[in-house]
Amino acid sequence: MRWTKSLIPTLKEDPAEADAVSHRLMVRAGLVRQLAAGIYVYLPLGQRVMDKINAIIREELNRIGGQEITMPVLHPAELWQQTGRWAAIGDEMFRLHDRGNREMCLGMTHEEVIAWLAAREIHSYRDLPQTWYQIQTKLRDEARPKSGVLRTREFLMKDSYTLDRDEVGLDKSYQLHKEAYCRILERCGLAFHVVESDPGMMGGVGAHEFMAPSEAGEDEIAHCDRCGYSANVELAGSHPRNPTFPDSTLEEIATPNAGTIEEVCALLKIEPALTIKSLLLVTKDGPLLALVRGDQHLHEKKLSIVAGEFRPAHRDEILSHLGAGPGSIGPVGATLPTIADESLRVGRYVVGANKDGFHLRGVVPGTHFQARWADIHHARSGDGCPRCEAVLRVERVIEVGNIFKLGTKYSLALKAVYLNEAGEERPIVMGSYGIGPARIAAAAIEQHHDQLGIIWPETIAPYQVHLLPVNVRDDKMVELAEAIYTQLQGERVEVLYDDRDERPGVKFKDADLLGLPLRLTIGSRALKEGMVELKVRKTGEELRVPPSEAAARAKALLSHPAK
RNA sequence: CGGGGCGUAGCGCAGCCUGGUAGCGCACUUGCUUCGGGAGCAAGGGGUCGUUGGUUCAAAUCCAAUCGCCCCGACCA
Structure with a gap:
């Protein structure tokens, strides 16, 4: 291509709105232009990169038996009402009415349409398994679009769906996708980790995410170089290093004006790991006391998995439930349901005495108070690997792909069933798999650039x-x-x-x-x-x-x- | 949705505090010179200062509302 006949509007200066490296370079190199928040035009060079990535995706999906289809962007509400997601999903779904005032929405993903299709076209075990995929625009009214093409309201996504007779078939389809995704990302020149992830509201029985390390990422993973353990921090277990516990016996100590962990530690000349941080939360079932070690942070997502939705308690709620201000509360003597982090199973700690200006020293969890144990702390670099105890590394990553074992949630809701060899009706077992071409492009730039500009991997260079x-x-x-x-x-x-x-x-x-x-x-x-x-x-x-x-x-x- | 920041020429910015009718660099057009790491000189074109309302003799500038964009957090199927 001749430059003089092309649209390649390069910029000498960084655009003011661009923060992430990939965003700056994609705009400066003339790959994209922003139309509105989270809405982008792909210019010729950007389009070529996307075409390259999509071609690789197609090759690898076709190789595992995928069949390309195209599904609509515009969906009738009834479909989503039948699976319950019409109500479950909030403002993130674009909703509209047609001229007949029928409710419609713009597709955020296509499980419903796939199940609808399967319900009509799949009848026999002989029709299974199937793998269907599309590369189609998705629309999500993101609360906060950001980082250029990394988080947008309209974006291209390759989504595929597998239909199987049973769990064994699903496992096989899932494994094929996992391998295909690895080949796709390798071919695109990305460094990445495959991590265990939370299936979230997709509903399902297993999930992995494909994570490309980058400062611009929104997620964090914990990774063990020795045994290969890798998980989203939302899920990652870790064994914080134990401090040396003093031999103190249970006693009440005055801690005037010391409320925060730092203040208490400064006063008592101890390290934060020798204290317990007590947090009063309010769930739909009432107040809940959550305990993590003083140097650790509560991971809200982990806690919500075991305790449901919650919010921090207000000051007056803390006073009425525990009889002391937030700086002096603790689990000893409290009659509230209590969840303690696993790392507190051993040791002797300083905790709030539920009496303003006082703490308790020498508190042994399990002896001086009872609690339900759960992993609710945020894994950190330096913690021990939950599998092999080697040192974990926590790093920021861009989620470039994800795979879910859906099971029968959508097929049951939309009556996608088949007859097995015995003539019995069975729900189709589904899997769902997504990969974001634009995120791959941005991650490639994040991982391959220098002061002067982009350094494209040959496979996806325009x-x-x-x-x-x-x-x-x-x-x-x-x-x-x-x-x-x-x-x-x-x-x-x-x-x-x-x-x-x-x-x-x-x-x-x-x-x-x-x-x-x-x-x-x-x-x-x-x-x-x-x-x-x-x-x-x-x-x-x-x-x-x-x-x-x-x-x-x-x-x-x-x-x-x-x- | 909470917190912060910013809207002035295609891009990057100054002017605003202390009101007097808009400026700089780059880009663009024309001419001459230059030609291996974002050239020089000269002459030009281009802006309802996000929008609306208010204060004032007078508003880019002060006040209010509103819209948009960015960042942090929440959310993220």
């Missing part, structure tokens, strides 16, 4: 070669460039030909910004010796070759030449 004649007013250079351009195209190498009449500096800066894998420079410097230059964007490696060999050498340097 073009492979950046052909750059330094001065297009030099007839000899142009003649050579045109010839090499033709040759490269003949070799089926995707080439962006910067035929603009711009100063060299401008063209070089743009080349670095766009980050195509190979730059082929035609300039007087090398031309004096009858050579042209090839430069590898990733390594900075440079070599000179005769013009006649340029196209062939360029192709050879690309480890993933375009087909």
Whole structure:
């Protein structure tokens, strides 16, 4: 492609709204433009990247027997009412009415439509298993779109669904998808972890997420390098290192004006790990006391899995339930339901005495108070791995894909059933699998860039070669460039030909910004010796070759030449 | 939905505090020079200062409302 015939609006300066690296570079390199919060236009270069990623996704899904279909974006409300999600999902679903005032919504995902289709078209065990997928626009009225294309209100998603006779079949389909996803992300050049995740409101019996490490990510995972344990922190177990517990016996101590853990520790000259943080919460069943070690943080999601929804108690509620202010409450003598973090099973601690200005020392959980045990603390780097006790690492990640074992939730609701060999009616067992092409693109940029710009993995680069004649007013250079351009195209190498009449500096800066894998420079410097230059964007490696060999050498340097 | 910030030319910004009718850099157009890492000179084009209302002789500037965008948090099927 000739630059002069393309829309590649590069920017010299960072756009003011862009914060994340990938967002800045995608805008500066002319891949995308923002239309409104969380709504983006993909420009030609951005579109090519998406096409590359989608092609890889299609290949890998077809390889495991996936069949591509296209489902509507516009759905009748009844479908979602039948599965209960019409009511369960809140403001995040775009809802509208048609001219006949019928309720409709825009699809956030397509389990309902798949189950509807299956209910009509699948009748016999002979029809199963099936794998159906689409690459389709999804709409979600996100509370807070952010980080460029990482969290948007309208986005492309590859979603696939497996239909099986039973759990055994689902396991097999699930495993195939897991492998396909790994191949997709590897081919796209991403570093990633596969982690256990919370099925959440998808409802289901098992789930994994595919996480690409990046500062721009919204999630955190805990990972063990030794045994490979990997889980979303919402789920991750961890064994915080135990402090050395003092031999103190149970006694009440005055702690005037010391309310926070820090103040109490400063006063008593102890470390926070020797205290218990007591939090009064209010659930739909009433007050609840949650306990974590003083140096740990409560993980609200973990707690809500065992205790349901809750909110922090107000000050007057704390006073009326425990008889003391928030800085002095504790589990000893409290008559409230209590959940204590697993890490508190051993040790002796300082806790609030439920008496303003006093704490208790030498409190032994299980002896001096009773509680229900649960893992409710936030895993941190340095904690012990729950499987092998090696050191866990917590890192920020971008969720690029997820897979769920749905089971029969949707098939039961929408009567997607089949007859087995015995002629008995059985619900179809479903799986659901999503992957976000835009997130893959953004994660690739997050993971592969430098001060100057993007460094595309060859597999998803919008073009492979950046052909750059330094001065297009030099007839000899142009003649050579045109010839090499033709040759490269003949070799089926995707080439962006910067035929603009711009100063060299401008063209070089743009080349670095766009980050195509190979730059082929035609300039007087090398031309004096009858050579042209090839430069590898990733390594900075440079070599000179005769013009006649340029196209062939360029192709050879690309480890993933375009087909 | 809570907290914070910002809306002035295509992009990045100044001007606002202390009202007097808009400016800088880049980009764009034309000409000349220049040509291997974001050129120089000269001449130009482009803005209802987010919107609405109020105060005032006079509002980008002060007041109010409203809309939009960004960041932190909550939420995230």
